[in-house]
Amino acid sequence: LALAGQVLESQGEVGGIAWERMRQAATLPAEDLSAAEQAAAYSKLFDLQETTDRIFDTYLAGLELAEELGIDMFEDTESIKAVLSERALNVSVFLELSVDKATAIKAGAYALPEDQELKAKVLVANERVSSSAKALERIVAQMDSLGLETAEHREQVLRATGAVTTDVFDFAIIGSLLSRGWQWLLDYFVDEGPTFLFQALLFLLIIFGFYKLGKVVKNLVTRALNNPKFHLSVLLKRMLASTAGNVVLILGVLIALSQVGISLGPLLAGLGIAGFVIGFALQDTLSNFASGMMILFYRPFDVGDVVEAGGVFGKVSAMSLVNTTFLTFDNQTIILPNNMIWGGVIKNLNEQKHRRVDLVFGVSYSDDIAKVEKILNEIIDAHDKVLDDPQPIIKLHELADSSVNFVVRPWVESDDYWDVYWDLMREVKMRFDAEGISIPFPQRDVHLFAQDVSLGGQSTPNDDSAVRA
Numbered sequence: 001l002a003l004a005g006q007v008l009e010s011q012g013e014v015g016g017i018a019w020e021r022m023r024q025a026a027t028l029p030a031e032d033l034s035a036a037e038q039a040a041a042y043s044k045l046f047d048l049q050e051t052t053d054r055i056f057d058t059y060l061a062g063l064e065l066a067e068e069l070g071i072d073m074f075e076d077t078e079s080i081k082a083v084l085s086e087r088a089l090n091v092s093v094f095l096e097l098s099v100d101k102a103t104a105i106k107a108g109a110y111a112l113p114e115d116q117e118l119k120a121k122v123l124v125a126n127e128r129v130s131s132s133a134k135a136l137e138r139i140v141a142q143m144d145s146l147g148l149e150t151a152e153h154r155e156q157v158l159r160a161t162g163a164v165t166t167d168v169f170d171f172a173i174i175g176s177l178l179s180r181g182w183q184w185l186l187d188y189f190v191d192e193g194p195t196f197l198f199q200a201l202l203f204l205l206i207i208f209g210f211y212k213l214g215k216v217v218k219n220l221v222t223r224a225l226n227n228p229k230f231h232l233s234v235l236l237k238r239m240l241a242s243t244a245g246n247v248v249l250i251l252g253v254l255i256a257l258s259q260v261g262i263s264l265g266p267l268l269a270g271l272g273i274a275g276f277v278i279g280f281a282l283q284d285t286l287s288n289f290a291s292g293m294m295i296l297f298y299r300p301f302d303v304g305d306v307v308e309a310g311g312v313f314g315k316v317s318a319m320s321l322v323n324t325t326f327l328t329f330d331n332q333t334i335i336l337p338n339n340m341i342w343g344g345v346i347k348n349l350n351e352q353k354h355r356r357v358d359l360v361f362g363v364s365y366s367d368d369i370a371k372v373e374k375i376l377n378e379i380i381d382a383h384d385k386v387l388d389d390p391q392p393i394i395k396l397h398e399l400a401d402s403s404v405n406f407v408v409r410p411w412v413e414s415d416d417y418w419d420v421y422w423d424l425m426r427e428v429k430m431r432f433d434a435e436g437i438s439i440p441f442p443q444r445d446v447h448l449f450a451q452d453v454s455l456g457g458q459s460t461p462n463d464d465s466a467v468r469a
Contacts, residue, residue, distance in 0.1 A: 035120035042124065046131045049091075053138045056084070060145055081146055088139045088153055095132040099160050102129050133161045199260040206259060210252020218245030234303040235319045236296045284339075285322065291342035292321035300346045308347040310340040354387065355414045357421050361428055362403030364438040369396060369404070375435060376408055379427050385420050386410040402442045 029041030059080065066073045102125035109118040136157055140150045189196075222241040225232060232240075301307045305316050307326070314328035324341055326334045349355070363372050376394045380386055392410035399405075408428075412420045432439060 035117060035124050038121070039124045039127070042128055042131070046135065049131075049135045050138075053135070053142070056080070056142055060142060064145075077146065081143075081148060084139060084143050084146065085148065088136065088143060088150075091132060091136045091139060092153055092156055095129070095136055095156060095160055098125070098129045098132045101125055129160055133157045203256045203260050206256035207252055210249055210255070213252070214245040214248035217248050218242065221245075233296070233299045236299070238303075238319075239296055239321065284337075288322045288338045291338035292319070292323075294342050295319070295324075295338060296321075301348045301351070305348055305350040307349070310336045310344055312336055349417070350414050353414060354390070354411050355417050356390075356409050356411050357417060357424070359408040359421070359424060359428075360397070360405055361408060361432075362400065362405045362439060363432070364440045365404055367404070367437050371435070372406060372437060375431050375437070376406060376428070379424065379431060380408065380410050383410070383420065383423060383427075385412055385416045385423075387412060401444075403440045 029038045029045075033041065063073055063077055063080070102122070105118065105121050105125045109115065109122050112118055136153055140153050140157070143150050143153075218241045221244045222237065224230075225237040225240060230237075295301075301309075301316055303316050303319065306314070307316055312326050312328070312334050314326035314332075314334065316324060317327045317333070318325040319338075321338070323335050323337050326336060328334060361376070373394060373396075380392050380394065386392060387410070390411045392408070394406065394408050397405050397407040408424070410420065410424070429439070431437075
């Protein structure tokens with residue numbers, strides 16, 4: 001046992017000498033070196049660090065063996081505890097400096113994105129942080145074997161690397177992280193709180209001011225477009241006025257962002273790239289947008305027009321650049337994408353000032369043709385909404401299977417179409433009934449002819465009366 005103790009003591013002395021020499025040999029590279037030179041210097045530095053860790057691992061294994069043999073190594077154990085604590089502190093400081101250095105270099109690379117040397121130094125700085133964190137993890141493992149407190153160092157490794165390990169379940173580390181975060185929050189509000197509140201208030205005031213200004217601009221544009229000199233559709237007027245107000249608001253947002261310290265150049269560049277990507281993802285929406293623009297400028301219909309388009313028949317109640325809202329005559333609201341409207345046939349019933357009401361009335365072959373024409377003329381002449389010019393048309397149109405058909409085609413104002421249609425239908429039926437003119441329904445005469453049926457070579461007459469029945 002005495003011999004073993006002497007061997008362990010001599011091993012510790014040799015390890016201490018080796019560690020001291022390595023510490024003296026370890027030097028930090030100068031800041032003015034190139035990225036390649038710094039990478040080589042840091043590689044050598046961390047190789048020495050790993051060699052030192054192996055020496056301490058060997059010495060700790062010897063202490064564990066001495067404890068199993070019952071050899072008293074108390075002084076050596078206390079000594080190595082002090083050395084490991086000192087090493088952990090030094091590496092901790094080095095890791096903190098490495099993180100700060102990496103942050104500074106990344107900021108420089110962001111400001112000078114074309115500088116290739118800075119990009120290379122960013123990689124070197126990241127590797128320095130990673131290697132420093134690994135070195136501190138190895139020392140922490142050695143300290144854990146001696147029962148030393150390591151929660152603070154493990155927390156630092158977690159913050160530096162962001163790697164999720166089992167340390168996140170350590171209540172001491174969790175408490176330390178929460179305490180540090182809370183303290184940072186308090187310090188931030190104490191140091192930056194007044195500035196933050198001022199910038200937030202300034203941001204909101206600018207947005208509010210431009211929001212009100214946008215409304216004023218929208219109203220001014222609306223009044224200007226309502227001038228009789230401008231022959232624009234209601235849809236186009238609304239779109240132009242709304243666009244003017246939105247442009248003012250967007251300008252206000254950009255000014256507000258610049259006032260709180262946000263650089264607009266990278267922001268606009270990012271929005272441009274995002275818009276390019278979103279454009280591919282929203283091709284259908286952009287198709288609706290383009291169709292909406294075509295509808296606005298070519299004006300096939302306007303708000304309030306009765307339109308049949310895209311399989312929908314109703315009155316146009318609203319329109320945007322993406323869709324059009326129809327209100328059907330049974331009071332249903334239907335929203336139709338603009339590309340379905342522009343890509344098909346559009347029938348605008350209000351495009352023309354006058355419309356022709358096409359009616360067909362059938363009478364019996366036994367009725368007096370002249371009398372029917374006279375009655376129809378009287379009905380048309382008596383209706384106050386039927387126009388004199390163009391003149392209405394009343395003609396015998398067709399000798400159909402069951403009736404003699406007259407066409408009645410009066411002209412009316414477009415808004416009066418359905419009123420006249422329904423009035424004439426009702427009045428014709430009432431006058432025909434009063435004058436004894438019949439409106440025949442479709443009928444067909446079926447004639448059956450009897451034939452003899454031969455059974456077994458003999459002719460048997462059919463019952464002719466039964467056939468006629």
